[in-house]
Amino acid sequence: MIMAGLGLGLxxxxxxxxxxxxxxxxxxxxxxxxxxxGLAAKLGLPDNAAYDKVFWQLRMPRILxxxxxxxxxxxxxxxxxxxxxxxxxxxxxxxxxSGGALGAVFVIVLxxxxxxxxxxxxDLRLLPLAAFAGALLVTGIVQRLSNVGGYTAVATLLLVGVxxxxxxxxxIGLATFLSTDAQLRAxxxxxxxxxxxxxxxxxxxxxxxxxxxxxxxxIWGGALNAIALGEAExxxxxxxxxxxxxxxxxxxAAGVGASVAFTGIILFVGLVVPHLMRTMIGPDHRWLxxxxxxxxxxxLIGSDTLARTLFAPAEIPIGVITAGFxxxxxxxxxxxxxxxxxxx
Amino acid sequence: MLxxxxxxxxVAGKTLVDSVNLEVRAGEMVALLGPNGAGxxxxxxxxxxxxxxxxGSVLFENRELGQWPPRExxxxxxxxxxxxxxxxxxxxxxxxxxxxSPHGDASACGDMARRAMEKTESLHLAxxxxxTLSGGEMQRVQLAxxxxxxxxxGGAPRCLMLDEPISNLDPAHxxxxxxxxxxxxxxxxxxxxxxxxLNLAAQYATRLVLMKAGRIVTDGTPAEVLTEExxxxxxxxxxxxxxxxxxxxxxVFVGL
Numbered sequence: 220m221i222m223a224g225l226g227l228g229l230x231x232x233x234x235x236x237x238x239x240x241x242x243x244x245x246x247x248x249x250x251x252x253x254x255x256x257g258l259a260a261k262l263g264l265p266d267n268a269a270y271d272k273v274f275w276q277l278r279m280p281r282i283l284x285x286x287x288x289x290x291x292x293x294x295x296x297x298x299x300x301x302x303x304x305x306x307x308x309x310x311x312x313x314x315x316x317s318g319g320a321l322g323a324v325f326v327i328v329l330x331x332x333x334x335x336x337x338x339x340x341x342d343l344r345l346l347p348l349a350a351f352a353g354a355l356l357v358t359g360i361v362q363r364l365s366n367v368g369g370y371t372a373v374a375t376l377l378l379v380g381v382x383x384x385x386x387x388x389x390x391i392g393l394a395t396f397l398s399t400d401a402q403l404r405a406x407x408x409x410x411x412x413x414x415x416x417x418x419x420x421x422x423x424x425x426x427x428x429x430x431x432x433x434x435x436x437x438i439w440g441g442a443l444n445a446i447a448l449g450e451a452e453x454x455x456x457x458x459x460x461x462x463x464x465x466x467x468x469x470x471x472a473a474g475v476g477a478s479v480a481f482t483g484i485i486l487f488v489g490l491v492v493p494h495l496m497r498t499m500i501g502p503d504h505r506w507l508x509x510x511x512x513x514x515x516x517x518x519l520i521g522s523d524t525l526a527r528t529l530f531a532p533a534e535i536p537i538g539v540i541t542a543g544f545x546x547x548x549x550x551x552x553x554x555x556x557x558x559x560x561x562x563x
Numbered sequence: 564m565l566x567x568x569x570x571x572x573x574v575a576g577k578t579l580v581d582s583v584n585l586e587v588r589a590g591e592m593v594a595l596l597g598p599n600g601a602g603x604x605x606x607x608x609x610x611x612x613x614x615x616x617x618x619g620s621v622l623f624e625n626r627e628l629g630q631w632p633p634r635e636x637x638x639x640x641x642x643x644x645x646x647x648x649x650x651x652x653x654x655x656x657x658x659x660x661x662x663x664s665p666h667g668d669a670s671a672c673g674d675m676a677r678r679a680m681e682k683t684e685s686l687h688l689a690x691x692x693x694x695t696l697s698g699g700e701m702q703r704v705q706l707a708x709x710x711x712x713x714x715x716x717g718g719a720p721r722c723l724m725l726d727e728p729i730s731n732l733d734p735a736h737x738x739x740x741x742x743x744x745x746x747x748x749x750x751x752x753x754x755x756x757x758x759x760x761l762n763l764a765a766q767y768a769t770r771l772v773l774m775k776a777g778r779i780v781t782d783g784t785p786a787e788v789l790t791e792e793x794x795x796x797x798x799x800x801x802x803x804x805x806x807x808x809x810x811x812x813x814x815v816f817v818g819l
Contacts (some may be wrong), residue, residue, distance in 0.1 A: 304650045441664055448661060449647045451613050456712065457637030457665035502651035 221500050225513040229286075232517045236285075236524040237278050241532045244270045244278075252539075267422040281417040285520040287429035288414070288482050289492075294436050297496075297508050300441035300469045303376060303486030306497075306552075309490035310475045314357040314381040317387030318472070319479030322353025347428050349481035355472035357383055362468060412485035412538040414523045425477045432474030435511045439463055440505035447502070459530025474516035485519070486538055487545025492518055496553060564589050564753040565610065565722055568591075572605050575702035579605045581777040582619065587755050589671065589720060592748035593762035595757045596788075598798050602758045604726060606774070610755065611642045611724050624720055637665035640722040641709035646702065646731060652692040655685060655704045675715055679707040682743055683778035698731035706740055713752070721752040728756060729763070741767040765789055765812040768815035773797055789813045 237249045248270050251259035290311060299308040310316050326349045361383060365376035387390075395403060442463045445453035450460045478485070492515045493507065500506050520542040529535060567585040580602040587593050608614040610621055610629045621628045623640060625809045628670065641662070649658065659676040663669040680686040685703040685760055693701060706728065713721040725744060729737040741756075745767045749756045758764045764771055765785040773780045775797045781788050794802035800817040807814035 301651075306650060444653075445661055445664055447649050447651050447653065448658070449644060452642075452644055452647060454613065454633075455611060455637060455640075455642040456661065457634035459633055497651065502653050503657065 222506075222510065222513070223545075225510060229513055229517050229520075230518050231480070232524075233282055233286075234351040236282055236520050237274065239528055240273070240274050240278065241527070242270070242378045244274060249274070260404070261348045274332060276418070280419050281414050281523065282520055283422045284414050284482065285427060285523050286415040286516040287422070287433075288478040288485065289432045289488060289515040289517070289519025291429040291478050292431050292485060292489040292517075292519070293492035293496075293511040294508055295471045295475045296493040296515075297504065297511045298436060298443070298471050299489070300493055301446060301504055302464055302467055304447060304449075305376070306494065307375070307490070309450060309487075310471060311484055311486050312386075313376060314361050314383035314387070315354045315475045316484045317384045318357025319350040319476035320484060321357070321387050321390055322349035322351070323480040324391050324394045325349055341406065344424060346480045347424050347477040351428060351473050351478035352476070354476035354479070355469060357387075358468050358472050362464070364557055365469045368429050391393050391553040412483035412541075413526070413534065413536050414482055415527075415534055416481055421481050425481050428473040428477030432470045435470055436467070437505060437508045439467060440503070440508055443467075443504035444502075482537075484538070485547065488515060488519060488541050491545045491548050494548075564624060564720055566753065567606075568614045568620050568622070568627075570606065570609055570621065572602075572609060572614070579777050580609065580616075583774075583777075583779055585610075585772065585779065585782075587722070587753045589751050589753050590748055591770055592745050592754040592756065592768045593770045593772055594649075594768035595755065595772050595774065596759075596761065596764055597780075602777040603774055605777075607724060607726055607755070607757055611640075612636075613642075623722065624815040631717070634665045637712065639713060639719055640724070641712040643705055643723070643725040643728050644708045644740045646698060647705065648701075649693045652694050654689065655680070655691050655693055655696065655700075656689040656799040658693055659689075659707045659711055662708040662710070665712065672711065676711050679710040681714060682705070682710065683707045684739060699733065699736060702728065702731045703736065703740070706743065708742070710747075716785055721747075723747055723752055723754045725754070725756040727759065729758070729760070732808060743805060761789060761794070761815045761817075762807070762812075765814065766807065766810055785812050789815055795796045 234246070234249055238244050238246055245265070247265045251264035252271070254262070254264075254272050295310040295315065299313060300306050302308075303313070323346055326345050361376065361379045364379050414542075418446055437503075442453065442458045442460075444459065445456045445458050446463070453460050493511050496507055496511045496514050500510050517547075519537070522544075523537050525538050526537045527534045565587040567583055569582040569584060571582050572578055572580040583606060595607065597603050605614070609616045612621065623631065628636070639811060656676060659680055660669040660672060662676075663672045664743065677686060677689065680689055683703040683706045685700065685707055688696060690699055690702060693704065696704065713723060723744065728744070729740050732740060737760075741763055744754050744756060748769065756768070758768075768785065770783065771785055771788040772782045773793070780797055781793060789804055791804050792804045794804070794815060794817065795799065798817070800819060803816045804813050805816070806812075
């Protein structure tokens with residue numbers, strides 16, 4: 220039921236996002252372009268070639284990127300929260316996003332400074348791979364450092380996350396200092412994130428990594444349910460917990476790394492969407508993961524539509540929207556959890 | 564059914580469990596007793612495969628623990644943790660049904676889960692979210708979960724390990740939890756339970772194993788193990804042992 224609702228919501232959001240923008244495209248033309256020329260003619264829908272470029276070259280890739288990134292960040296949030304057994308974990312909070320950013324910065328700026336003889340290192344196609352490696356490295360370190368006797372020490376987890384984020388920001392700052400004007404523009408969106416760089420090439424580079432996370436993650440939904448009982452308990456239920464954790468960290472690093480590489484660090488989506496989803500369909504990870512993927516896509520495509528239309532033709536960074544809505548929500552959740560700790 | 568062969572566990576030059584041999588047979592309920600730091604929990608962790616022994620081996624059904632496919636082992640052997648918090652708002656029934664995950668038939672086991680919850684007097688909690696349960700309520704839900712995991716009705720060889728299962732329970736629920744474990748043993752399961760209460764152990768266990776400083780001191784029926792000298796020597800207390808007027812078991816009174 221709720222899944223069907225989310226599916227419909229996603230379709231509605233996509234269509235609305237296709238219509239709205241600096242150039243307004245009438246609904247009829249959007250539907251015509253979506254169903255294809257032949258069927259559109261049969262239905263008597265308008266065929267206005269004037270909108271084709273905006274539709275296919277600007278909006279469509281941007282929406283697909285929003286779908287991939289929103290889905291990946293939200294699923295990553297579910298996985299991190301389930302794995303760390305803490306509803307406040309988030310791919311940005313624990314350093315996966317910064318790790319991805321580090322890897323990406325290396326490709327964009329540092330590679331041709333440090334290794335000027337190997338221009339291949341600055342190839343755009345390396346971007347998601349480098350971000351993946353960076354995210355994997357950092358998430359792995361954080362996970363290792365915060366694990367005490369099979370349980371995640373939450374205070375350590377957050378402190379390590381803060382430290383890693385600070386380190387990443389300093390490296391990004393250094394890269395900004397060293398970069399040329401063109402590189403600077405490529406870097407500037409990292410602080411708050413943007414889908415502005417979307418084109419078909421970016422979508423095709425991003426898709427395998429994000430889809431791997433979104434499509435494969437539900438396989439380990441049952442294992443995450445068991446891990447909620449505790450890692451040892453999940454082991455007694457027949458799950459190979461260490462293996463599951465390793466797989467989930469690799470998948471998360473892939474999705475978050477590729478997302479960060481092309482859209483910057485988009486805060487709070489990975490934290491808030493899993494929570495909203497949990498209040499809607501409960502904590503069962505087998506449903507939570509696909510649900511969060513759909514809701515995350517809706518939230519990110521919606522936020523991006525706002526980001527590019529509120530002050531059109533100027534764009535505000537998408538992070539302004541997600542953090543603007545996400546922060547109050549995060550604080551509300553903290554309060555609720557504290558209240559429960561006091562009176563529960 | 565469960566066999567420990569000269570199990571030793573050392574960490575940082577300290578030997579916590581020292582060449583322990585132990586056999587828990589089908590139909591037995593063995594209580595592991597001993598003062599704090601005697602090595603009971605360390606031994607239990609090795610017996611359930613949670614930690615690796617420094618030397619020695621653990622066999623379940625004559626097969627080394629490491630040789631068992633994890634899921635197959637989980638269908639026959641369940642472990643009840645000392646206490647555990649669940650961070651998400653699962654209902655109690657959902658937690659109990661997690662016990663079926665090694666069998667992959669949770670959706671068909673609603674009835675079994677309810678029967679197990681009825682047994683552990685937690686059926687009225689079925690729809691409550693576990694984040695709102697008290698320690699004792701959660702303990703009873705977890706007990707229902709491990710019962711469901713190895714199945715309520717006999718069948719294949721089964722083993723249940725419980726680590727201080729009654730620490731959060733009131734007297735009535737302490738007795739009913741141990742009664743359930745005893746009935747399970749009566750049905751042919753092997754039950755191993757870590758306990759602190761000597762009298763409850765004497766009342767429900769078929770065999771007592773007394774540990775001190777990483778070694779087994781004695782192993783036998785309650786009447787054989789619980790003598791005044793031995794309790795004094797192992798626990799460092801003065802003990803008087805009489806016959807429990809409620810059942811045919813020794814009853815222990817201690818003081819300093």
